[in-house]
Amino acid sequence: MTAKELKQILQALVEYGVNELTLETPDYKLTVRRGGEVQVVAVPQPAPLPQPLSAAPPPPAPAPAPVPLEAPQAAPPAKEEECAGCVEVRAPIVGTFYRAPAPDAPPYVKEGDRVEKGQVLCIIEAMKLMNEIESEVSGIVKKILVQNGEPVEYGQPLFLIQPV
Incomplete structure (x- = not known):
């Protein structure tokens, strides 16, 4: 046109x-x-390519040169390697993770703290309700996997606790 x-x-x-x-x-x-x-x-229209009847088939395309593989990078250590035998405390609901009952209050637990079964570890706020998350085992808090104020998904690991 x-x-x-x-x-x-x-x-x-x-x-x-x-x-x-x-x-x-x-x-x-x-x-x-x-x-x-x-x-x-x-809209592209494929045009038939004219080929003479006695034409030989085209030579095959050369194979691409092999690309040298890079040495595999060390993967970050898995949770199991960080804490062999640790129990993962997972989020039972979707919401916002809080380490303390109030912004000016000290956190419920810190890494290295000893906790008892049933002790409150954190709060997850969901729909303006504050849900206390309790420890499933007695032990030592080896790792806190979520930052304060961060959104969490159902089943997301929150803590690693080494049972004692």
Whole structure:
């Protein structure tokens, strides 16, 4: 389509008060809407390649050169390696993790603290309700896996506790 033909189409839209026009040909699809939006979509048509009857098949493409592999990087240690035999305390609900009962209060527990089964470890706020999360085992808090104020998902590990 030439610029002159496009100009004629646009003039016809204005002259006849048409709000939208779609024109399709084997080569393109043109949709024009009044208000400034113009969308042109090219539709490629595969053209058959002429081949002589006696032509030999084309030679195979050369194989790509092998890419040298980099040495594998050391993966971060898994939770099991950080604390063999530790129990994961997981989030029983979706919400916001808080280490303390109030912003100015000390945290319920810190890494290295000894905890008893049933002791409160943190709070998860869900829908304006504060849910206390208790320790499932007696032991030592080896790792706190979530930052204060961070959103947590159901089943997300929160603490690693080494049973004693």
